[in-house]
Amino acid sequence: MESDTSLKSCSRKRSRFNDEKDKNKNKKKTKTLTLKQESHKQEDTSLRSCSTGKTLSEEEKTTEEKKKMKYMMMKNLVSKKAVQAKHFEGKVIVLHFVSLLPWPEYFMRYETKILMDIYHILHPKGGFEVVFIGVEVDSAYANSNPHALEECFEDKLSIMPWTAVPFSNIKFRTYWENLFPLSGYLSGYSPTSFVFDPSGMLLQCNVNDLFYLYGARAYPFTDKRMECLLREDAEARKHPSITKLITSSERTHLINNRNQAVPLHNLEDKVIGLYFYEDYPNHELTSEIQKAYDQLAHVENFEIVFVYIHDTLMTFGDASEKSYWKTFKKMSWLALPFKDPVCKKLQRVFKYPMHSLGPGPDPSLLIIRPQGNFVERYGADILTKYGFSGYPFTRSRVAKLEVECIKKLNxxxxxxxxxxxxxxxxxxxxxxxxxxxxxxxxxxxxxxxxxxxxxxxxxxxxxxxxxxxxxxxxxxxxxxxxxxxxxxxxxxxxxxxxxxxxxxxxxxxxxxxxxxxxxxxxxxxxxxxxxxxxxxxxxxxxxxxxxxxxxxxxxxxxxxxxxxxxxxxxxx
Missing domain, CATH: 3.40.30.10 (Glutaredoxin)
Structure with a gap:
């Protein structure tokens, strides 16, 4: 998926959520929990519109009422031990819905890993919390395995560092399942998440792609923040300065295969190949790049930058710093450090596939011409088909080679x-x-x-x-x-x-x-x-x-x- 398309679609999804609420409004009024836990008395309330921030009722809620609503919403959330409602005050809340179905540990860890990385960055700062809500998506499975659902719940919660709605609190879990149109987002083993601001207003829905693409940088996950990030990426794509693309405020160098810092001398004047490497057999391309590098690096303004991809479905279980160095030590060029945030930025800016590549063109070698005046996405295809004679590995160069060849015909x-x-x-x-x-x-x-x-x-x-x-x-x-x-x-x-x-x-x-x-x-x-x-x-x-x-x-x-x-x- 393209990052800008998936993010821009959030507003449309929230509108559908509002439409769903409007349809259900005439059938029954929205229910919520009261402050009195012992009575669990239900009161009629109105929810905020997720697109405008205005309430669906005629009268505007006061600040005290908003606090009361937030308190009621978060009162019964727990993790390994009970959590007080005040624990959630003033925080951005992510409701993380997960199907209560048995799933392989590999898949489970992949689906939670990205959110866990975000959690470990933002939670210590005090303004972020995640809540796990288990969802029964298969009634037949639940009926045939009455204890399996709770086992699934406990299994999933065991690897999550955040809070959860208790499995025993069926009313509260059902409330949220009915409130959101989960059927449009939740399927099989794929979870879905919704983000609320500190006042309880829905900010983003179905944010899996957003979390994958931007991580903690998207905090506090408002539309304004999303628009800012999209503009930054669009500007980087339009004017791809290699120095700005591969450096950050924390790092102004690359490293060699001996883990030594290498200053960025005159990279703007070179043809740069960004080698997006996923940790599965790709020996043919690596070999072709090495041959071209040996031929061109010392006679042309040519450099390769190794970008190690560690968090796709195909790589996250095997990719590690050990595997990074095992691969990189065999290469002669420069690299970004393992798990450097710039790796994700480059994937996002140049729209590197989020999931397994499959058939079709190979996007693994992206070519940036000097001064960023041209970007070629299919350098890998060009190199493997035409060798280093295709330098600087652009479509226009290949067209010239083919034309030179056929012009010899009579x-x-x-x-x-x-x-x-x-x-x-x-x-x-x-x-x-x-x-x-x-x-x-x-x-x-x-x-x-x-x-x-x-x-x-x-x-x-x-x-x-x-x-x-x-x-x-x-x-x-x-x-x-x-x-x-x-x-x-x-x-x-x-x-x-x-x-x-x-x-x-x-x-x-x-x-x-x-x-x-x-x-x-x-x-x-x-x-x-x-x-x-x-x-x-x-x-x-x-x-x-x-x-x-x-x-x-x-x-x-x-x-x-x-x-x-x-x-x-x-x-x-």
Whole structure:
């Protein structure tokens, strides 16, 4: 998930929470506990609107009433021993809802670890508290295992350092379960949390992603604080100064694999690769980075910074300072210290995946050009596919490499001089008769055919320059088993075509064979050759835009970049 999207969605979720409250308001009035614990008498109250901070009742509550409401809300919370209500006064409260289902210890620890880290930072400062509320989500399981729910509750509470609503206090737990639309947030083993300010007003809902992305920095978790953090990240993304990105007020250096501080000399003038490393086998990429580093570090302004990811679902159970050093000692470049807060900042700013990577482009190597004037997210894909010749490992560099390669191609490499093509009237034309002319070759098959707009534009350009010094010829190669993309009526075609849809090798038809060898895949689309036979345009996406008035009607480097993005699933 993208961090800004998940955070901005909080206000919409709170609105849905308000809508849910409004629907239930006519069915029954909100219930809460009174100050008299022995009577547990229920009183009608009104809750605050979580989006505006105003009460849902007509009259505004006084400060004393707010204190009373907060006292009633927190009165029965306990941990290992009873906790007084005054323990919660003046604090930001997180209600942490967890399903009462048996779960693996590994998963349980992952789900609580991030909140525990936040708790250990904020709780000693006196303005933060967490409350665990167990939720019965499977009535069938509860009925068949009457004692299992309490065992689950105790098991989960045993690793939590904060307070909890007692399992025996069914009324209080049910009250909160009915108050919040938990069905929209709580599923399976995934908990959900809601944040309240010291006055009892709901600040944020379903904050798991917020806690993961920002941790204790998000305190006190108000919308104003969230907006400030989002602006900081957006500014860092827009103007990525490497010095500002990888340093902090506590640390102005990096470290080497001997744990020695290394000053940041002239990093702004270098190409920097941020290597996001998760502690599972990634030997191929590490090896490729090492080869490139050995070749480039001493002759180019190039540096790698090791960013150790320790808190994803795939890594948190195994990632440790010991595993960090075991990995980093084998590397020649610089690194951020283990668990440095900047690691999380870099993940957030450059939207490194929060969970396991899965298939698709590899975001592990992010390239930042000197002075932060360009960021390439897919440096890992580029390096593994093109080696250090792809330096500085950007899409534009790869496009240039591919263009340099295909510019070496000549039309005589595809056909012999006696290869024949057919005119509209069925007469034959040999390739030797086209010497000195500019030529466009269109290759299509059943799955890849130009659209009607392309054929109209090509025909218009063809007719416009026919008989002038700017004229060009068109050769159409159709590998279709069904029909030509411009229709069955071949008589409408003004240009040359190959006499057979599946011509034999002896005809000299080896264009696709050569293209496959050059491009390492079955190639279709548009190929344009200049008067000297050189290839000057190659486009998988056959198109002619109105702005392209001169032969070959397109830019090869720009089109090849578009093809690379499509081929490797790189986002713009």
């Amino acid at each position: 039309i005589n490499m595809f056909w012999g001089r006696k290869t024949t093509f057919l005119k509209k009237d069925g007469s034959a034309v040999q390739l030797s008769e086209l010497a000195g002319k500019r030529i466009i070759v269109i290759v299509e098959d059943d799955c890849h055919s130009p659209n009607a707009k392309f054929w109209r534009m090509l025909r218009a350009r063809y007719v416009q320059v026919k008989g002038t010094e700017n004229e060009f010829e068109v050769i159409h190669i159709c590998k279709n088993r069904t029909a030509y993309s411009y229709g069955e009526n071949i008589a409408t075609m003004l240009w040359l075509r190959h006499p057979s849809r599946h011509p034999p090798r002896r005809s000299g038809y080896n264009v696709c064979k050569i293209l496959v060898r050059v491009f390492r895949k079955d190639v279709l689309g548009l190929f344009a050759f200049d008067r000297d036979g050189r290839l000057v345009r190659r486009s998988l996406f056959s198109s002619i835009e109105r702005r392209n008035v001169d032969f070959p009607f397109g830019d090869m480097e720009e089109e090849f970049l578009k093809e690379l993005v499509n081929r490797f699933e790189w986002k713009h």
